[in-house]
Amino acid sequence: MKCVICHGEDIKVMDIKEEYAIGNDIVCIPVKVPVCMTCGERYYDRRTMQFLEEVEGKLNKTQVGLKEVGKVLMYEEKG
């Protein structure tokens, strides 16, 4: 498999966290996807895309299955 962006061949399956925003909250969805080590391009296959769509569909209806692991903080410049 070659990267379509940089044509690099160093592509590894990595554990990443897909981030999904609900209002001011961010939900991290852990997935395994091949990632180009050279440019960082992620290659989602059909199954992963379907999985993410499924999870996002569930998240829109209910917040079951979520645990708080940290806070999302916004940097503000102080005058």
Ligand SMILES: [Zn+2]
């Ligand atoms: Zn690449």
